[in-house]
Amino acid sequence: MARIAVVTGGSRGIGEAISLKLQEEGVTVVANYAGNDEKAREFTDRTGIAAMKWDVGDHQACLDHCARIAEEFGPIDIVVNNAGITRDGTLARMSFDDWQDVMRVNLGGCFNMAKATFGGMVERGWGRIVNIGSINGQAGQYGQVNYAAAKSGIHGFTKALAQEGAKKGVTVNAIAPGYIDTDMVAAVPAPVLEKIVAKIPVGRLGQADEIARGVAFLCSENAGFVTGSTMSINGGQHMY
Numbered sequence: 001m002a003r004i005a006v007v008t009g010g011s012r013g014i015g016e017a018i019s020l021k022l023q024e025e026g027v028t029v030v031a032n033y034a035g036n037d038e039k040a041r042e043f044t045d046r047t048g049i050a051a052m053k054w055d056v057g058d059h060q061a062c063l064d065h066c067a068r069i070a071e072e073f074g075p076i077d078i079v080v081n082n083a084g085i086t087r088d089g090t091l092a093r094m095s096f097d098d099w100q101d102v103m104r105v106n107l108g109g110c111f112n113m114a115k116a117t118f119g120g121m122v123e124r125g126w127g128r129i130v131n132i133g134s135i136n137g138q139a140g141q142y143g144q145v146n147y148a149a150a151k152s153g154i155h156g157f158t159k160a161l162a163q164e165g166a167k168k169g170v171t172v173n174a175i176a177p178g179y180i181d182t183d184m185v186a187a188v189p190a191p192v193l194e195k196i197v198a199k200i201p202v203g204r205l206g207q208a209d210e211i212a213r214g215v216a217f218l219c220s221e222n223a224g225f226v227t228g229s230t231m232s233i234n235g236g237q238h239m240y
């Protein structure tokens, strides 16, 4: 029987590429989205992948929607915590709301989705959780104390939960993308982005599909011995 996956923020950008790649691997995918109904409808028409709207920062909404997915599609085997937002600005300009929103969605979303699905994975003895971190959570980034803190938190969250799942057949890993050609990166002011790209050894932005291939590997049967790890896919921009 096909595995069931939920990809948060799964109808656009990196999330869309992940949804499509998992579908290609024979997984039944449900793509969560938060805002853009029209884009989500277009995505479902084009791909046949169900899209479901809720805010991953809302704890109860994650519990309710995951229960609904389990009822409609079957128990959730795979979760890809991809949903993320930016509210960039130097500390001096960053409001408390900018801080809270990013922590709530980017890091809180991982906790909420894990609470909704990890117990079932453990009970069934198989599961895959892949959390999308960021190069900026590893190395920091000017104008992103909120985003860097949340993404860095995701890397710690991953390593802690991996230890809880290890003996139960549930792996928990992270991917740390570098700068990928998506709407989020396109929102960075052009002169700033030019300087960033100049520092990428491979000499270009990454493609969403290059992240999706990493996710597909971590979700596969073959990756059963990989847990608590972070796969950096960043064109060599940050090596450590």
Ligand code: CAA
Pocket (backbone or CB within 6 Å): 086, 088, 089, 090, 133, 134, 135, 136, 141, 142, 143, 144, 147, 177, 178, 179, 180, 184, 185, 188, 189, 192
């Ligand atoms: N390091 C040091 N100084 C920097 C700097 C940097 N990286 N970037 C900017 N500065 C300096 C500028 O040179 C400038 O200095 P002067 O005033 O002395 O000239 C000063 O900081 C102000 O810079 P800006 O004019 O850019 O300031 P701003 O207030 O208009 O904008 C900002 C600040 C919003 C943070 C803007 O610089 C910005 O958007 N930066 C990009 C942040 C970024 O990379 N976000 C990533 C989004 S994509 C993503 O997050 C996905 C992922 O996971 C990779």
